[in-house]
Amino acid sequence: MSDTSRGPRRPGKPYRRPKKDPVRILAFDALRAVDERDAYANLVLPPLLRKAREKGDFDARDAALATELVYGTLRRQGTYDAVIAACVDRPLREVDPPVLDVLSLGTHQLLGTRIPTHAAVSASVELARVVLGDGRAKFVNAVLRKVAQADLDTWIARVAPPYDEDPEDHLAVVHSHPRWVVSALWDSLGGGRAGIEELLAADNERPEVTLVARPGRATTGELLAEEAAVPGRWSPYAVRLTEGGEPGAIEAVRDGRAGVQDEGSQLVALALAAAPVEGRDERWLDGCAGPGGKAALLAALAAGRGAVLLAAEKQPHRAGLVARALAGNPGPYQVVAADGTRPPWQPGSFDRVLMDVPCTGLGALRRRPEARWRRRPEDLEGFAPLQRALLRSALDAVRVGGVVGYATCSPHLAETRAVVEDLLKQHPDAELLDARPLLPGVPDLGEGPDVQLWPHLHGTDAMYLALIRRTG
Numbered sequence: 001m002s003d004t005s006r007g008p009r010r011p012g013k014p015y016r017r018p019k020k021d022p023v024r025i026l027a028f029d030a031l032r033a034v035d036e037r038d039a040y041a042n043l044v045l046p047p048l049l050r051k052a053r054e055k056g057d058f059d060a061r062d063a064a065l066a067t068e069l070v071y072g073t074l075r076r077q078g079t080y081d082a083v084i085a086a087c088v089d090r091p092l093r094e095v096d097p098p099v100l101d102v103l104s105l106g107t108h109q110l111l112g113t114r115i116p117t118h119a120a121v122s123a124s125v126e127l128a129r130v131v132l133g134d135g136r137a138k139f140v141n142a143v144l145r146k147v148a149q150a151d152l153d154t155w156i157a158r159v160a161p162p163y164d165e166d167p168e169d170h171l172a173v174v175h176s177h178p179r180w181v182v183s184a185l186w187d188s189l190g191g192g193r194a195g196i197e198e199l200l201a202a203d204n205e206r207p208e209v210t211l212v213a214r215p216g217r218a219t220t221g222e223l224l225a226e227e228a229a230v231p232g233r234w235s236p237y238a239v240r241l242t243e244g245g246e247p248g249a250i251e252a253v254r255d256g257r258a259g260v261q262d263e264g265s266q267l268v269a270l271a272l273a274a275a276p277v278e279g280r281d282e283r284w285l286d287g288c289a290g291p292g293g294k295a296a297l298l299a300a301l302a303a304g305r306g307a308v309l310l311a312a313e314k315q316p317h318r319a320g321l322v323a324r325a326l327a328g329n330p331g332p333y334q335v336v337a338a339d340g341t342r343p344p345w346q347p348g349s350f351d352r353v354l355m356d357v358p359c360t361g362l363g364a365l366r367r368r369p370e371a372r373w374r375r376r377p378e379d380l381e382g383f384a385p386l387q388r389a390l391l392r393s394a395l396d397a398v399r400v401g402g403v404v405g406y407a408t409c410s411p412h413l414a415e416t417r418a419v420v421e422d423l424l425k426q427h428p429d430a431e432l433l434d435a436r437p438l439l440p441g442v443p444d445l446g447e448g449p450d451v452q453l454w455p456h457l458h459g460t461d462a463m464y465l466a467l468i469r470r471t472g
Contacts, residue, residue: 022057024105024127027069031101034074034370041070042367073108074369075204078176079152080107082159087146099136102128106144111152121148167193175200180377181362188411188452195456202456207366209241210263211253212293215300216330218257226250233459234442235266237297256328261293262367264453264460268407269297271438271451272354275467278401284309285350287340287394288357290318292325294407295335298354303331310345312338341389348399355394357387357419359410363462366455380414387419395423395430395470403433404468411452411462420450420466429472435465 026048033039045067052058058066073080084103085092092100106124109115115123121144128137150158160173168186172179177200186196210232213220223229223239232238238261241247252258284302289295289311299309311326311333313319319337326333338344340355360375360383361368387408394404408415424430434449444457450466 019126020130023062023066026066030070035097040368072112073104076176080104082173083155086159087143102140103143107147110148117148177372181372184412188413198456203365209244211239211258212261212266213237213258218252232263235263238263238266262461264463267439268463268465269294271435272405273301274438275403277351277403281351282307283350284352286311287355289313289322292322295322296325299326299329299333309333311335314339340393347396350397351402353394353398354405355390356407357390359408359415361409363409363411391423398470400470402470406466408464409461416464430468431471433467433469435467
């Protein structure tokens with residue numbers, strides 16, 4: 001039986017087997033998982049890299065290149081799609097997804113890295129021969145040769161509409177975000193062109209790995225002994241690994257005494273813990289605790305004051321992650337699998353409540369760049385009832401004089417201020433506290449009383465926090 005995937009052979013020319021490039025094959029496999037299974041690259045890539053290292057195929061430089069190829073391609077997908085569309089004779093929707101993944105990987109190497117042009121094209125064509133066959137490899141070769149005729153700035157000038165004619169669409173192509181996300185972020189940020197361009201550009205930068213030294217269990221001094229480690233910008237428990245690295249190789253992280261946690265997430269927990277409450281301060285609740293980062297920090301802070309944290313998470317497997325994150329906490333705590341909208345606890349049981357609600361995740365696009373292409377405006381309508389129900393439940397759970405922290409990893413106004421304003425309209429027995437003084441040293445916190453953090457201003461995820469006191 002003939003192998004038709006190889007295409008016709010030239011008479012007298014022996015067939016040459018394609019060269020297998022482990023780095024690019026791994027990057028292609030990761031992109032296929034993201035596309036086919038709606039997987040997240042930050043979850044798919046580590047086990048692929050670990051398996052490759054165990055087989056002896058990879059060294060540290062290979063792993064770094066594979067990581068750059070995957071994340072760089074995903075971050076600039078919108079821009080690259082526009083460039084590729086200008087180089088093919090059919091709508092992109094008619095290009096098979098695996099072929100488009102190879103084209104996107106090749107385009108990133110050509111326009112987004114320092115890999116020489118001939119090497120980027122030839123490596124991509126060899127990848128296509130391995131994973132697609134000779135016939136489609138010729139198509140990949142033809143398209144990438146067109147892409148290689150100009151640099152990124154020249155291509156953007158060709159494919160992006162002028163800013164003066166359509167600002168949102170221009171920014172969407174230049175900075176590789178869906179137009180509706182550009183519009184929503186601009187509304188939340190306010191201001192003119194400079195601010196939104198800085199924010200969108202920050203979304204496309206590789207974030208540093210940030211660690212948290214859990215109080216009573218680890219110190220920042222211990223973590224700063226690691227290579228290329230520097231103190232956090234704002235949190236007293238944060239340490240940044242400026243050259244990335246493998247956090248799981250650090251003893252304190254491996255033991256659970258420290259963890260990987262964005263500094264914005266740390267600030268949310270610290271602000272809630274620092275908020276003034278009237279009367280006792282003995283029982284704390286994290287009502288949406290999975291996967292456990294904020295809960296672990298809150299539990300450690302609570303233990304230092306003789307308080308107890310109850311960490312609740314609806315999904316049992318995520319509750320298991322919370323339990324692992326809290327294991328070894330120096331003080332008492334409890335983890336339960338419970339729905340925050342139908343809680344098992346009595347009203348008014350807690351002095352402090354954190355409700356970090358499910359959301360679109362538009363504040364973490366640096367870490368999950370593929371999320372920007374999966375989300376749709378209608379997703380906001382799906383989250384809205386749950387966010388409001390969880391915030392109402394949090395207010396019910398806190399006693400008079402206690403404080404609720406409403407948090408979300410999204411700056412979208414429909415998920416932040418709109419939710420809080422609706423609650424305050426319905427509950428005259430609640431008042432907003434000024435959260436800004438509870439983030440000491442952090443600049444550019446706006447007019448308050450709530451707080452919105454930003455990647456381009458604070459180097460954090462775009463976390464939102466409102467602190468609400470129950471008054472009656």
